[in-house]
Structure formats: C-alpha cells, structure tokens
Amino acid sequence: MSDLALILCSLRSRWLGNFLSVALTGFGFMLALLILLFGHHIHKRLSADGQGIDVVIGAKGSPLQLILSSVYHLDIPTGNIPYEQAQIWMKHSQVKRAIPLALGDQWKGQRIAGTTLDYLELYAARIREGRVWKQDFEVVAGAATGLAVGDEFAGAHGFAPDGHSHDAHPYRVVGVLAPSGTVIDRLILTSVNSVMALHGQSVAEDDHEDHEHADEHEHHEHEDEHAAEITALLIQTKGPLAQMNLPRMINKDSALQAASPSYEIARLTGILGVGSQIFRGLSWLMIGLAVLSVFAGLAGNLANRSGDMAILRTLGYGRFRLAFMLACEGALIALAGLAVGTAIARAGFAWALSVSPVLKESGFAFDLSAPGVLPVACFIFIAGLCSAIIPAWKAAGADVSKQLSGF
Amino acid sequence: MSELLLKAQNLKLDRSGRDLFSGIGEVCIFSGKNLLVLGPSGCGKTSLLHILTGLLPADGGTVEFLGKNYSHISSAALNRLRGQRYGVIHQKLHLISHLSVYQNISLAFKGARKPVNKPMILKVLEELGLRERAFHCARTLSQGEAQRVAIARAVVHKPDIIFADEPTSSLDDRHTDAVCGLLMSLSERGGASLVISTHDQRVRDVFKGQVLEMQT
Numbered sequence: 130m131s132d133l134a135l136i137l138c139s140l141r142s143r144w145l146g147n148f149l150s151v152a153l154t155g156f157g158f159m160l161a162l163l164i165l166l167f168g169h170h171i172h173k174r175l176s177a178d179g180q181g182i183d184v185v186i187g188a189k190g191s192p193l194q195l196i197l198s199s200v201y202h203l204d205i206p207t208g209n210i211p212y213e214q215a216q217i218w219m220k221h222s223q224v225k226r227a228i229p230l231a232l233g234d235q236w237k238g239q240r241i242a243g244t245t246l247d248y249l250e251l252y253a254a255r256i257r258e259g260r261v262w263k264q265d266f267e268v269v270a271g272a273a274t275g276l277a278v279g280d281e282f283a284g285a286h287g288f289a290p291d292g293h294s295h296d297a298h299p300y301r302v303v304g305v306l307a308p309s310g311t312v313i314d315r316l317i318l319t320s321v322n323s324v325m326a327l328h329g330q331s332v333a334e335d336d337h338e339d340h341e342h343a344d345e346h347e348h349h350e351h352e353d354e355h356a357a358e359i360t361a362l363l364i365q366t367k368g369p370l371a372q373m374n375l376p377r378m379i380n381k382d383s384a385l386q387a388a389s390p391s392y393e394i395a396r397l398t399g400i401l402g403v404g405s406q407i408f409r410g411l412s413w414l415m416i417g418l419a420v421l422s423v424f425a426g427l428a429g430n431l432a433n434r435s436g437d438m439a440i441l442r443t444l445g446y447g448r449f450r451l452a453f454m455l456a457c458e459g460a461l462i463a464l465a466g467l468a469v470g471t472a473i474a475r476a477g478f479a480w481a482l483s484v485s486p487v488l489k490e491s492g493f494a495f496d497l498s499a500p501g502v503l504p505v506a507c508f509i510f511i512a513g514l515c516s517a518i519i520p521a522w523k524a525a526g527a528d529v530s531k532q533l534s535g536f
Numbered sequence: 537m538s539e540l541l542l543k544a545q546n547l548k549l550d551r552s553g554r555d556l557f558s559g560i561g562e563v564c565i566f567s568g569k570n571l572l573v574l575g576p577s578g579c580g581k582t583s584l585l586h587i588l589t590g591l592l593p594a595d596g597g598t599v600e601f602l603g604k605n606y607s608h609i610s611s612a613a614l615n616r617l618r619g620q621r622y623g624v625i626h627q628k629l630h631l632i633s634h635l636s637v638y639q640n641i642s643l644a645f646k647g648a649r650k651p652v653n654k655p656m657i658l659k660v661l662e663e664l665g666l667r668e669r670a671f672h673c674a675r676t677l678s679q680g681e682a683q684r685v686a687i688a689r690a691v692v693h694k695p696d697i698i699f700a701d702e703p704t705s706s707l708d709d710r711h712t713d714a715v716c717g718l719l720m721s722l723s724e725r726g727g728a729s730l731v732i733s734t735h736d737q738r739v740r741d742v743f744k745g746q747v748l749e750m751q752t
Contacts, residue, residue: 130635131646141634440631443591443618444619444624444646445616445647446647447611530583530586533582533586533626534586
C-alpha cells in the first residue's frame, strides 16, 4: 500500500470532518475567485472603453455623470453644449483628436450615438458586414445590438424604451461591426448630423462630414431649426501636460465642463471598492475558518491516530515520513477545496451569464489567469499545508515507546 | 554455527531513579535461535523490546545488529533496519483500524521498502485461517483475529528477528498454546529468530529456546 493510498484511506476514515474543511475552503475560494474575476473584468472593460480618451467636455454638472454617460454610455448626459463652443476646443493647439458625440435617442434601449468616423478608429473597430455611413440616417450597428445590414428602424427620443418615436425618419443599417469587447458593441452609430436633424438642428457644412447630403436636412421633424448642440466632446490631447492643463482651462474659462475619465473612474472604483472590500474580507474570513478547520481536524485527531503512527513507526516508517504524510493530508484538503471552489465558481459563472445577457455581451470570461487568482490559490494551498505542520511536527516528535506501552 | 544477529550490552534505563536493567549483563540473539524474556509486570520487558528494536534509546549501554551500533547509525538507517530485518507484534495495539486486513499486512512490505507480495500475503492469511477476511476492515475483526493478522504482518516480509510483546496476555490455555505454536512454527519456517517477552509462565512450558528472566 503506497503512502498516497495510506493518506487517502486516512482522509476517508474521517470523511465528515474533511468534507466540511473542503467545503469551507471551496466556498472561501469561490467567493475570492468571483470577486477577483468580476473586479478584473470591470477594470478591463473600464480601461478598454476609456482608451485614448484623455478629457471629456460636456455640460456643467456631475463630472462622473459626464464620464459615465459619454464614455461608458451608462448614465444620462448632464445636458448639451453648443456646437459652436465645442468647435473652439476641437481646434485648440493642445488637442490631438476631438470626437463629437450627439446622444439623446435610442432603439430598444440601445443608444444611438451621432459621431464621426474617428470614433470607430478610436476603438479600432472593424466592419464585419457592409460599410460605414455615408449619408444621414445611415447607421453602423454594434455587434451586440442584434441589427443586420438592411434593417430599418425608428429611433425613440430619450433613453427610456417608451420614448417618443421618430417614425418619420427611420434609420437604415448599412454596416455591422465585429465584436470588440468594448462599449461600441452595444451602440448604434451614425453621423452627428443625423441626430441633430431629428432634433431640428444642423451643423455648418464645412464641419459636417456628410456635407454632400446637407439638402436632406429639409426633412426635419421640427420645422424650426435651433442652434446646433452636441452632448459631449471626447478629446485626445497631445501629451500629459495638455491632459492636465486642458481641463483646468476649460473649467475656468468657459461655460463648459471638462472631466478626466481616469480620475473619475479612479474615484468611482474607490467608492465601489468599499463593497468589494467587504466581500473580499468575507472570503478571507471563510478561508481563515477553512484553515482553522483543517488544523482542528488534524490536531484534534492526533490523539486518536497516535496508535496508528506508533504501528507505522515499528514497521520502519520514519518520523519525517509520517510528518510528511500528515502534511500531505492538509495539502490535499486544500487542493480539494481549491478544485471544489473552482467548480462552484464555474457553475455560478455559467448561471450568471445565462441570466445576465449584459455580462455575456461584455465579454466576461472565466479566466483563471486573471491577476490575483494564482496568489490566492497559492496562499490557500500553503495555508492548508501550514495548518497541518503543527500536528505533523507533534506526530514526528511523539514517543513511540510510550504510546505502545500505554495501550 | 548460528550467526550473532543482535547483541545488547550493559543496558541502562532509569525509571524513577531505578535502573530497570541492573540485573542484565548481555542479551544476544543468534540467527534461528529463540529468546524468551520472562518477568512480572513492570519489570521492563516491553522497554527492553523497544530498546532492542530501536524504538527507545537506552540511557546507557550498546545495542548492535550485525556489529552495527545503533548509536552510530542514522535514525533513517535504524528505521530501515527495523522495517527490513525485524517483525514486531504488540501486546494490544495490533492494527490500523480503518484499513483492510490485506492493507495492514502490506504495510510491512512498504516499511521494509520491498514490493508488496500479494500471493505471499494471501498464503500467510490462508495458513492463519483468515483468507476470507483478507479484504475486510480491520475494525470488524475479533481480538483473536486481529492478533493473528498482526502475527501475519510481522512474518510476511521474512524478517531476521520477530519480536512479540505479551502475545498471550489475554488468551486461555488452548489459545496460548496455539499462538505460541504458530509463532514458533512461522519463525522456524522463515528462518527467523523469535523473541517473546511475557509475564505468562504458561509460555515457558511450550517455548523452545533460551530464557532470560527479569526481576522487579
């Protein structure tokens, strides 16, 4: 009978206590794993969606709201800004690239964003089918919108699905994007002028990429044309210095608001961090309890097992061989806990994806190579091993003669 | 002529200020020869067996196996020596209860660093009338069955010396004769020396070999 078989038999003989230790370790690891995976995914998505955007200019209000609405398309915009004023900053010497965003409509809850082709370039988007828009009311649909080339639909006003429908001016899908794992997967993109035209506005022809089709503006729903407005301006600056100076200048010298995505997201994750820290603390507590239970299981049973140890010593097993075998029991419990935790987390993950299409669309993956997973797993394994070391050390130092004489 | 396997000289073991082995000068175990250590309870028989098997260090004196002094070899070598050359039967602590009879016996081979000889295990169990119990859990055995399995474990890997501590302490006359007969026949067939320590005077009547009497 091999040492491993002996260890497994020993574990099986105390299956209930070991089962509880494995379950505790497993639940602790599952919780830690899911927190790490969610945290990593959110961080990855926030970084990908905010890539290349140094400053966002929008209407005065909450800077976080401005970032969430214009970069991540999660919140309601703070308002609109005059296109004329935005143009001043678009042409500023410290600005490398400026992308206008005109929001305000949606289709079945999916936002319609009026923008320029630079927006596609920003996210390195690829056209999976069709082409980019060339005329007003042509759209390119994100991969997760469910739209196909040739589809026609009418946008609805506002961000609630029951908004007033712009039935007189339907959009036509001319292109569909390949999945990118970024926010544009769930956006419907068109020219700035398309959105403006629906709301009784138009931009000056020289600033409008679709100037050839300016005559179509006659078909506005609203008879009276208002001054052109956009929702936000996404700015890529020429360097770190500009990234610092530009918001200060805009906030000081204009009626507009400038916000930095990196700063606001750092603030947001700081706020959300309290919740995740509580969960993280809970998972560490469970892991700690699991380690204690492994220790209690092995140490508490040592008295009962001292006879077995004594028999093995008389059969030629050395002190350290026995101590190693006992330590292996702790390590195996920890390993089993890790396997169980991974399996439960995998099942929980599959369930979360099945009930939340948003998670699926966002590219949430069960990625065990995510940062932090390996160190936590190593910690649990080492903790399991360490929890067995004290009982193993005691077993190694036991006086066999006394044990054998005591019976 | 028999070879001198084990030799213990001038052993000392202090217990409550008293040397348990003051009356013993030298203990020699020759190959194929048996030794009966006889004495009342508490005289130090079990301690002597533990010292001879290297489980307990003496407070003085020397123990040598084939000329190798226990105090000059490493603990790993001593463990190996015990596993390969000795078979030990304890008074009461016979088996590991959560293992099967077969697994308990196979431990003797693992301790001796030898490959497990399944046919040999089953043959010995057959001889002891326990073949059908081979794969039963040790905790389901009666005291007598457990003792016979412990005997099987002590002889199965063909050791040079078999040590048995109080093998008949809880047995009636008939079973005492049977166990002693079994131990002697198995050790004789395996070419091993048998060392029995007991307070049971009945053993003297059936034992063939040298007798060492200890006093309290």
